[in-house]
Amino acid sequence: MNEFISWCKGRGYQFDGLEITCPPPGNCGNGIYATTGFRTGKAFITLPETDMINAALVVDLPVYRKKLAKIGGEKLKPMEILTMFFAFEDTEHSAWSPYLKVLPKEFNTPAFKGIDYDVNTLPLSIRKYWIDQKKEISEISEKLRRLFPELSHDKILWAWHVVNTRCIFVENEEHDNVDNSDGDTIAVIPYVDMLNHDPEKYQGLALHEKRNGRYVVQAKRQIQEGEQIFVCYGAHDNARLLVEYGFTLPHNLGAKVLIPQEMLLTLAKIAGIQVTREHEMVLEEVGLPSHLYATDEGPSWSLRTNIRVMLLEHWQMANGRWKKIIYSHDPIDDEVDEKIDEKLEIMLKELRNGVAEKAKKMPTDVKWMWEEQVKVCDVALQSFEKKEKLEEKEKLTEEYS
Ligand SMILES: C[S@@+](CC[C@H](N)C(=O)[O-])C[C@H]1O[C@@H](n2cnc3c(N)ncnc32)[C@H](O)[C@@H]1O
Numbered sequence: 001m002n003e004f005i006s007w008c009k010g011r012g013y014q015f016d017g018l019e020i021t022c023p024p025p026g027n028c029g030n031g032i033y034a035t036t037g038f039r040t041g042k043a044f045i046t047l048p049e050t051d052m053i054n055a056a057l058v059v060d061l062p063v064y065r066k067k068l069a070k071i072g073g074e075k076l077k078p079m080e081i082l083t084m085f086f087a088f089e090d091t092e093h094s095a096w097s098p099y100l101k102v103l104p105k106e107f108n109t110p111a112f113k114g115i116d117y118d119v120n121t122l123p124l125s126i127r128k129y130w131i132d133q134k135k136e137i138s139e140i141s142e143k144l145r146r147l148f149p150e151l152s153h154d155k156i157l158w159a160w161h162v163v164n165t166r167c168i169f170v171e172n173e174e175h176d177n178v179d180n181s182d183g184d185t186i187a188v189i190p191y192v193d194m195l196n197h198d199p200e201k202y203q204g205l206a207l208h209e210k211r212n213g214r215y216v217v218q219a220k221r222q223i224q225e226g227e228q229i230f231v232c233y234g235a236h237d238n239a240r241l242l243v244e245y246g247f248t249l250p251h252n253l254g255a256k257v258l259i260p261q262e263m264l265l266t267l268a269k270i271a272g273i274q275v276t277r278e279h280e281m282v283l284e285e286v287g288l289p290s291h292l293y294a295t296d297e298g299p300s301w302s303l304r305t306n307i308r309v310m311l312l313e314h315w316q317m318a319n320g321r322w323k324k325i326i327y328s329h330d331p332i333d334d335e336v337d338e339k340i341d342e343k344l345e346i347m348l349k350e351l352r353n354g355v356a357e358k359a360k361k362m363p364t365d366v367k368w369m370w371e372e373q374v375k376v377c378d379v380a381l382q383s384f385e386k387k388e389k390l391e392e393k394e395k396l397t398e399e400y401s
Pocket residue numbers: 027028029030031102103104165166193194195196197198244245246247248249
C-alpha cells in the first residue's frame with residue numbers, strides 16, 4: 001500500500017488526513033478512513049483529471065493505439081476498452097504498477113465464482129440485471145478473444161470485474177477512436193475507487209470539476225476523525241449488490257419488490273376491483289411505478305395513485321376527465337382514501353403470501369433474496385396496522401376531550 005500512496009502523491013493526488021486500511025473483520029476489503037476531522041464541503045481527495053482512466057486515455061496510449069491499429073482500427077466501446085486495458089496491463093512493468101498491485105485478485109460475485117443462477121428462480125428486481133450482465137460478460141469475452149487471441153477468458157473476466165466494481169459515472173468528451181454509440185460515461189479513478197458503499201452513512205460526494213481540471217471527493221457533512229468514509233453506489237437491494245459488487249449489507253434500505261402492471265392487475269382483481277380495459281389504458285398513460293421500497297413509510301404515493309385509478313368509475317374516466325381527478329392538488333376524499341387502503345391491504349397480503357410461498361420453493365442460494373422481499377411486504381403491511389392504531393387513538397382522544 002505504501003508504494004501506491006507514494007505513487008499517488010508523485011502524480012499530484014492530495015488526500016491529507018486519510019488512510020487506506022482494511023480493519024477487522026475485513027469484509028469490505030480496503031477502505032478509506034479519516035485520521036482527522038473534515039468540515040462539510042471540504043474537498044478531501046483531489047487528483048488531476050488526466051489520471052481518470054477512461055476510454056480516451058487508453059486509446060491514446062501508444063501501446064494501445066498500435067494494438068488497435070493492428071486489428072484494423074475497429075472502434076471499441078468504453079467498457080470493452082477499459083476491460084482490454086486491465087486485461088493487458090502487466091502488474092510488474094506497467095506505469096500503473098503500484099495501483100494494479102492493490103487491486104483485488106478475486107471477486108465475490110456469482111459471475112466471478114462461476115455460479116449460474118436459473119433466471120426463473122430470481123426475484124424480478126434482479127432478473128434483468130442478471131441476464132444483461134451475463135450477456136455483457138460473454139460478448140466482451142468473445143469479442144476481445146477474437147481480436148486479441150492472447151487474452152484468456154479468465155483474465156478478461158477479472159479485468160471486467162475490476163472495471164465494473166470500481167468505475168464511476170463521468171461525462172467523457174467524445175473521442176474519434178471510441179465507439180460511444182451507447183454513451184461514454186465511465187472511468188476508473190485510482191484512490192477514489194478505494195471508497196466503499198454505505199447508502200445510509202455516506203459522507204463522500206465525488207465529482208469531476210471540469211473547469212479546475214480535477215476530480216474531487218467532498219464532505220457531504222461533517223466527518224469525524226476515525227470514521228470510515230463511504231460513498232453511495234446507488235439505491236441497490238442486496239441481490240443487486242451481490243451480483244454487481246459481490247457483497248450485501250445487513251440492513252439494506254435499498255430492498256424493493258417490483259410490481260409490474262400485469263401483476264398489479266392480477267392483485268387488483270383478487271381484491272375485488274373491477275378493472276376494465278379503460279382502467280388499463282389510463283394506468284398506462286399515467287405511467288407510475290407500483291414498486292414497494294423498504295425506505296417507504298407505507299405504500300408509495302404512486303402505488304396508491306394506481307389503485308385510485310383502478311377505482312375510478314367509467315364516467316370519471318371519460319373524455320380525459322380522470323386527469324383532473326388524479327392530478328388535482330385537492331386532498332383525497334376520506335371515503336376514497338379508505339377504499340384505497342382496504343384494497344391495498346388485501347393486495348399486499350396476497351403479494352406477501354405469494355412471495356413467501358416462492359421463497360419456500362427456491363434453491364438455498366437465492367432463498368434469501370425472496371425472504372428480503374417478504375420483509376419489504378411486511379413493512380408495508382405494518383403501516384396499515386400503525387395507521388389503524390393511530391386512528392383509534394385519535395377517536396378515543398376525541399371522545400374524551
Ligand atoms: C470501489 S471498490 C471499493 C474498494 C475495495 N474495498 C477494495 O478493497 O479495493 C468496490 C468493492 O468494495 C467492496 N465493498 C464496497 N462497499 C462494501 C461494503 N459496504 N461491504 C462490503 N464490501 C464492500 C466490494 O467488494 C466492492 O466490489
